[in-house]
Amino acid sequence: GAGVSQSPSNKVTEKGKDVELRCDPISGHTALYWYRQSLGQGLEFLIYFQGNSAPDKSGLPSDRFSAERTGGSVSTLTIQRTQQEDSAVYLCASSLGRAGANVLTFGAGSRLTVL
Amino acid sequence: AQSVAQPEDQVNVAEGNPLTVKCTYSVSGNPYLFWYVQYPNRGLQFLLKYITGDNLVKGSYGFEAEFNKSQTSFHLKKPSALVSDSALYFCAVRAGSGGSYIPTFGRGTSLIVHP
Numbered sequence: 201g202a203g204v205s206q207s208p209s210n211k212v213t214e215k216g217k218d219v220e221l222r223c224d225p226i227s228g229h230t231a232l233y234w235y236r237q238s239l240g241q242g243l244e245f246l247i248y249f250q251g252n253s254a255p256d257k258s259g260l261p262s263d264r265f266s267a268e269r270t271g272g273s274v275s276t277l278t279i280q281r282t283q284q285e286d287s288a289v290y291l292c293a294s295s296l297g298r299a300g301a302n303v304l305t306f307g308a309g310s311r312l313t314v315l
Numbered sequence: 316a317q318s319v320a321q322p323e324d325q326v327n328v329a330e331g332n333p334l335t336v337k338c339t340y341s342v343s344g345n346p347y348l349f350w351y352v353q354y355p356n357r358g359l360q361f362l363l364k365y366i367t368g369d370n371l372v373k374g375s376y377g378f379e380a381e382f383n384k385s386q387t388s389f390h391l392k393k394p395s396a397l398v399s400d401s402a403l404y405f406c407a408v409r410a411g412s413g414g415s416y417i418p419t420f421g422r423g424t425s426l427i428v429h430p
Contacts, residue, residue, distance in 0.1 A: 204358070233417065240324075241422065242420055242422035242430050243420035245417055245419070248416070291358065291359070293359075301368070303349070303361045303364065304351075304359075304361070304418065305361075306360070309358055
């Protein structure tokens with residue numbers, strides 16, 4: 201597509217529920233990133249996918265968080281048993297790949313509110 | 316480990332005056348440096364990047380940034396600020412080679428341009 205698409209744009213859930221956030225990257229972009237943006241915390245790296253390589257999960261804050269990328273395209277970030285501290289904007293970005301200084305193209309984000 | 320510091324949470328400037336948003340970084344080896352801007356309720360957009368070559372980099376919307384290796388800084392500048400420049404600005408760094416392909420972002424600086 202023309203840009204990075206994320207859904208839902210807003211999600212309100214109750215503590216303890218599971219949520220899934222979707223990211224559709226730019227066609228042809230082999231690298232896909234998930235970041236979390238919390239008020240006053242900047243952008244926190246969560247997970248990175250590059251082609252068919254094993255993902256870099258070093259930023260996932262707990263085992264309640266997981267992500268997959270199917271067919272090298274669409275990615276889903278899943279948060280199980282949500283907690284209030286999970287409330288944030290979840291940003292997805294894609295880039296052409298890791299070679300060179302590739303610029304990230306970001307989606308508009310999914311705002312998660314855990315009550 | 317790589318890191319970025321944006322020492323100012325907020326910068327206030329009058330329209331027509333020059334602006335500077337500060338950024339310092341830490342990374343192994345040569346850095347790739349980036350500035351992104353986030354307008355209200357929108358995703359991050361790329362402004363400019365430094366890879367190699369001239370220390371003064373020019374980007375979108377009249378912005379420029381100066382790479383200073385000795386001070387490990389990459390301050391964002393604009394000669395004459397516009398009210399429409401009001402937004403959240405993020406500096407990011409990644410290692411140029413042999414290191415992580417994952418950019419690390421700063422906490423962001425809110426730029427407010429007063430009419």
